[in-house]
Amino acid sequence: xxxxxxxxxxxxxxxxxxxxxxxxxxxxxxxxxxxxxxxxxxxxxxxxxxxxxxxxxxxxxxxxxxxxxxxxxxxxxxxxxxxxxxxxxxxxxxxxxxxxxxxxxxxxxxxxxxxxxxxxxxxxxxxxxxxxxxxxxxxxxxxxxxxxxxxxxxxxxxxxxxxxxxxxxxxxxxxxxxxxxxxxxxxxxxxxxxxxxxxxxxxxxxxxxxxxxxxxxxxxxxxxxxxxxxxxxxxxxxxxxxxxxxxxxxxxxxxxxxxxxxxxxxxxxxxxxxxxxxxxxxxxxxxxxxxxxxxxxxxxxxxxxxxxxxxxxxxxxxxxxxxxxxxxxxxxxxxxxxxxxxxxxxxxxxxxxxxxxxxxxxxxxxxxxxxxxxxxxxxxxxxxxxxxxxxxxxxxxxxxxxxxxxxxxxxxx
Numbered sequence: 278x279x280x281x282x283x284x285x286x287x288x289x290x291x292x293x294x295x296x297x298x299x300x301x302x303x304x305x306x307x308x309x310x311x312x313x314x315x316x317x318x319x320x321x322x323x324x325x326x327x328x329x330x331x332x333x334x335x336x337x338x339x340x341x342x343x344x345x346x347x348x349x350x351x352x353x354x355x356x357x358x359x360x361x362x363x364x365x366x367x368x369x370x371x372x373x374x375x376x377x378x379x380x381x382x383x384x385x386x387x388x389x390x391x392x393x394x395x396x397x398x399x400x401x402x403x404x405x406x407x408x409x410x411x412x413x414x415x416x417x418x419x420x421x422x423x424x425x426x427x428x429x430x431x432x433x434x435x436x437x438x439x440x441x442x443x444x445x446x447x448x449x450x451x452x453x454x455x456x457x458x459x460x461x462x463x464x465x466x467x468x469x470x471x472x473x474x475x476x477x478x479x480x481x482x483x484x485x486x487x488x489x490x491x492x493x494x495x496x497x498x499x500x501x502x503x504x505x506x507x508x509x510x511x512x513x514x515x516x517x518x519x520x521x522x523x524x525x526x527x528x529x530x531x532x533x534x535x536x537x538x539x540x541x542x543x544x545x546x547x548x549x550x551x552x553x554x555x556x557x558x559x560x561x562x563x564x565x566x567x568x569x570x571x572x573x574x575x576x577x578x579x580x581x582x583x584x585x586x587x588x589x590x591x592x593x594x595x596x597x598x599x600x601x602x603x604x605x606x607x608x609x610x611x612x613x614x615x616x617x618x619x620x621x622x623x624x625x626x627x628x629x630x631x632x633x634x635x636x637x638x639x640x641x642x643x644x645x646x647x648x649x650x651x652x653x654x655x656x657x658x659x660x661x662x663x664x665x666x667x668x669x670x671x672x673x674x675x676x677x678x679x680x681x682x683x684x685x686x687x688x689x690x
Contacts (some may be wrong), residue, residue: 281307281404283601284423285448286411289318290328290587291573292442293394294594295601297335300400307434309425313408314395318387319468319553321505321585323353323482323498325382327588330373331595339397340379349389351501355481360651361488363646365538367481384482384498384506390659406432413618414439414452419610421568430435437610439569440544440597442590445556447575453566464555465495466510466584467523470547474505476540484583485537487530492642493517495530495537496584504547507531510555510584524550557581558631561624565615570597578627582634582641589627596623 283299285292288310299306332339345349359365370381392635398405409427416422425432441449445463474497477483483497493511500506509527516523527550531541556577564576572578573590580589600619604610641647 279307279432279434280630281305281436282605283307283438283440284421284434285440286414286423286447287406287442287444287573287575288312288314289391289393289444289573289590290394291575291590291594291597292440293391293398294331294335294591295440295442295572295597296398296403296594297394298595298598299601300398300402301335302598303402304598304601304605305402306404306434308398308403308405309409309411309423310405310407311410315388315392318391319466319551320387321468321496321508321584322386322390322468322500323382323384323496323583323585324390325583325585325588326371326373327592329379329382329670331588331591333374333379334374334595335397339393343383343385343393344379348384350500351479351499353382353384353480353482355478356381357478357481357483359483359485359536360647361486362648362652364648364651364655366651366654369502370635381684382482382582384500386500386506390667411448412450416453416568419568437568438601438604440594441569441571441575442573442594443575445554445574447571449569450571450575454669463513464510464557464579464584465513465516465523465552466555467527467550467552468506468508469527469550470500471505471507471541471544472503472547473544474507474540475543477505479571486523486641486644486647487534488644489526489530491644492638495527513554523552544586555579555584555586557584559635561620561628563616563620564593564623565600565619566612567615568610570600570615570619572597572614578631580631580634581638589631592627593623596626 281402282304283306285295285306285308292308296308349616353370355367355369357365357367372381406427409425412424412426414423420435420437421436439449440445443449477499485495492512492515495509498506509523531537536605556574557579558577558581564571572593574586576593578589578593579586596619600615601619
């Protein structure tokens, strides 16, 4: 039986972040990762300002490395949202670190990003079991016991604290929560890599809404060397109700929609179109309990409007490490303590933004309203500024809750 202060399951962005910040706190820990790096992860590949914020806090030199490698980390400064009827609004990305010399976001393949973070983990405080399979987890006498298979050997580990950073099919969540609560809140997405897509703004990501996508959108994210990450996402409930074949719908829109067909006329699909589940945020839920915490996708921390999850995964890993530090100092790993040290802290910092974006997702589900809103914004500078601020200022959402706001929109006031 191997004893360790902390066990982390998963070495994606959430697990890597937890490990990196545990090392900064000089806390020994073990990381168990099933894959062998570098490995791919199906994703839209867009990283928001929150990604930059956490990496900057971990080590500002790492941001300098990213900035010096534009062949891998494609800098982003804004995004373009296009309504179902074709009206578009350009929105600057939020600056989380207030550094004029650093891009507000990046588009980088997860093959590159996750390996970049994984290579930052090794330290005297971190032991990584790569290519290891978790065989079982249980809680016994206020400790967590993990059995894993590593290179053919079965190894038992014991710790007072486990961090679940193992994605939407998290074995940590299933073990301690006892249900797959992601099932009712999940969206689905497809990702493809293209070469030769024309008309891209190299400094901006694109979100396209179509009548055929009532609870989702199609994205075009520019990558280095003229490539693009092109994908489509939709609430899984809508896909089931309408019996949508998402792959066929994506290819149909690209081929026949007047907005996109010319841009893809000479584009080449570089690989298979791959899909994955998106455990999006819908409401504040418990993300910890006796001797455990959930981070990233395991905790349903994907943004419900943009679908971006890397930044929130990194942020939750950082906060989990902070909570572990305090738990060790106070020798308290109870559900009550971790709720205060982790859940409340996360939702205090990110909850208002996630709630705002969940509201926006529900608002724009009504395409009549979506089109009206953007038609009015096309003619009103003040309304365009409101839409811009919706993505950068949580307080603006309070204006959108007032019926009088929409009366003024209808009458162009």
